Amino acid sequence: MRYLKNKLRELFVKRETLVFIILTLIILLCGAFNRDFIRINNLLGILVSSLILIMLSVGETFVIITKGIDVSVGAIMGLSAVCMGMVANVNSEISYFVAILVGLSAGAVNGFGISIIGIPPIIMTLGTMGLYRGLMPIITGGSWVDSVPQSIKTIAQIKVFNINLFIIIVFFIILISMLILRFFSITKSFYAVGGNEEGAFNLGISVRATKFFAYLISGFFASIAAIIFVSQLSFIPMNAGNGEEMRAIASSVLGGVSLSGGVGTPISSTIGAIFLTTINSVLIFLKVPSYWNDAIAGAILIAIVLSDYRVRKYLEDMRKRARFSSVRIKSKIEKISRSAK
Numbered sequence: 001m002r003y004l005k006n007k008l009r010e011l012f013v014k015r016e017t018l019v020f021i022i023l024t025l026i027i028l029l030c031g032a033f034n035r036d037f038i039r040i041n042n043l044l045g046i047l048v049s050s051l052i053l054i055m056l057s058v059g060e061t062f063v064i065i066t067k068g069i070d071v072s073v074g075a076i077m078g079l080s081a082v083c084m085g086m087v088a089n090v091n092s093e094i095s096y097f098v099a100i101l102v103g104l105s106a107g108a109v110n111g112f113g114i115s116i117i118g119i120p121p122i123i124m125t126l127g128t129m130g131l132y133r134g135l136m137p138i139i140t141g142g143s144w145v146d147s148v149p150q151s152i153k154t155i156a157q158i159k160v161f162n163i164n165l166f167i168i169i170v171f172f173i174i175l176i177s178m179l180i181l182r183f184f185s186i187t188k189s190f191y192a193v194g195g196n197e198e199g200a201f202n203l204g205i206s207v208r209a210t211k212f213f214a215y216l217i218s219g220f221f222a223s224i225a226a227i228i229f230v231s232q233l234s235f236i237p238m239n240a241g242n243g244e245e246m247r248a249i250a251s252s253v254l255g256g257v258s259l260s261g262g263v264g265t266p267i268s269s270t271i272g273a274i275f276l277t278t279i280n281s282v283l284i285f286l287k288v289p290s291y292w293n294d295a296i297a298g299a300i301l302i303a304i305v306l307s308d309y310r311v312r313k314y315l316e317d318m319r320k321r322a323r324f325s326s327v328r329i330k331s332k333i334e335k336i337s338r339s340a341k
Contacts, residue, residue, distance in 0.1 A: 016256045016268045023275045030282055037285055044163065048232075050277035051170050052077075052225045056248035057255075057269035058174060059221025063121075064252055066214045067194045067261025068114065071245045072125040073222045075132035076106040078241035080226035082136045085145035085236045092149045099230075100223045106132055107219015111212035129245070137238055145236040156231040166228055173224065177266045190214060194261025251276055254301050 031038030056073050063070045084099035106128065113124040158165040181190070189210045192200040201207050225244075230236060248269075255272030257264030279297050288296070 016271045019254060019256070019271050019275050023271070023278060026278065026282060030285060034285070044167070046278055046281050047167055047274065048164050049281070050274045051166050051228050052232075053244070053247055053251060053273040053277060054170055054174070054270050055221045055225035055228065056244055057251040057273045058177060058266045059218035059225075060245075060248045060252050061257050061264050061266055061269040062190060062214045062217045062221075064249075064257050064259060065190045065194045065261060065264050066211050067197070068121040068211060068214060069249070069259075070110060070125045070215060070218050071122065071249075072106070072110060072129040072132060073218060073225075073248055074241035074244035074246075075129040076103055076219055076222035076241070077226045077229065077244060078136055078236075078239075079106060079132040079139075080223040081230050081236045081240050082139055082145060084226060084230050085148055086139060088149050088152055088230075089147055092151045095152070096227060099226050100220065103219040103221075103223025103226065104216060105219070107216040107222070108212075110219065111215035114215060115208040115211035133242075136240075140236075140238070142238075144238060146234075148230060148234050148236075152231055153234045156228075166231070170224075170228075174266050174270055181265065191262050194263075196262075247276060248273075250297075250301055 027038060027043070036042060056077065060070055060073055080099040080102045083102045084095045087098045088095035110125055110128055113119045113128070114121050156164075156166065160168055181188070189200065189205045192203065192205055193207050193210045197207055200210075222241075226241075229240065251272035252264065252269040253259060253272070254275060255264070255268035255270065257268050257272075276297055279300060280293055283290075283293055283296060
């Protein structure tokens with residue numbers, strides 16, 4: 001019974017649990033005003049809208065866990081999308097592999113600069129963000145890519161048991177990511193490096209390799225986001241992925257991934273991404289002007305993080321008081337036993 005209580009306590013102090021509860025309440029509240037909002041098709045539509053952000057956020061999570069940051073994920077997504085769109089007109093099947101190859105290559109460049117050369121993550125990824133963003137108009141000649149083959153467009157419409165195929169693919173990838181982080185010793189080094197880099201090095205963990213693979217994984221997830229983007233939108237504008245890096249970081253932090261490193265899971269960032277997308281959908285549903293979206297989402301993010309901090313601080317104070325009380329009781333017992341002798 002005590003074990004169950006401890007597990008429940010651990011569950012409810014996690015930020016992703018708080019965010020999930022607030023998300024559920026928001027959906028139910030909107031559903032109370034208009035039942036159309038909580039229809040399965042509408043909820044699945046919100047989920048489909050969040051898939052790109054989910055992929056970017058999960059990739060960002062691997063980087064943040066290692067105490068890094070990647071502000072180039074939006075640019076990697078845009079570059080992968082542009083390359084995919086250009087190749088798709090020649091061979092649509094190969095275009096998927098091209099997108100993934102571009103994402104992995106861009107992630108490898110980030111990883112090399114940060115882990116091998118030693119450039120600070122924010123400086124390196126800011127630089128590559130500009131580089132990747134600048135390559136997009138060079139590749140396309142400054143114009144949009146608007147001639148995406150029909151075979152790519154139709155993939156976004158495929159449904160399995162009335163569920164969009166991309167939803168199944170994305171959550172399968174998240175499941176695999178969770179299993180890899182939980183059961184493979186090589187990926188547990190992400191948490192070790194993020195939690196205590198010097199300690200991880202002393203344990204024989206290759207800090208450089210761990211950081212390199214974190215950025216490589218981030219690039220891979222950005223390329224998957226690009227594939228979804230091209231399939232859903234059917235054209236690639238020059239601002240593709242613009243600003244998505246900030247939303248990806250916000251989703252990760254909102255879901256409970258610590259910027260201090262060593263804490264977080266793909267589920268954390270997934271919940272955060274769905275939350276932000278749902279907020280946008282709710283604002284559209286309430287006919288709030290679109291220019292309010294970022295301000296309201298930012299205010300909610302700050303409120304949740306602050307409330308989470310207050311709860312954690314309160315629980316930590318309670319633990320300290322409990323430890324102090326137990327020490328005092330123990331010392332009193334020792335005094336009584338000594339006086340009895």
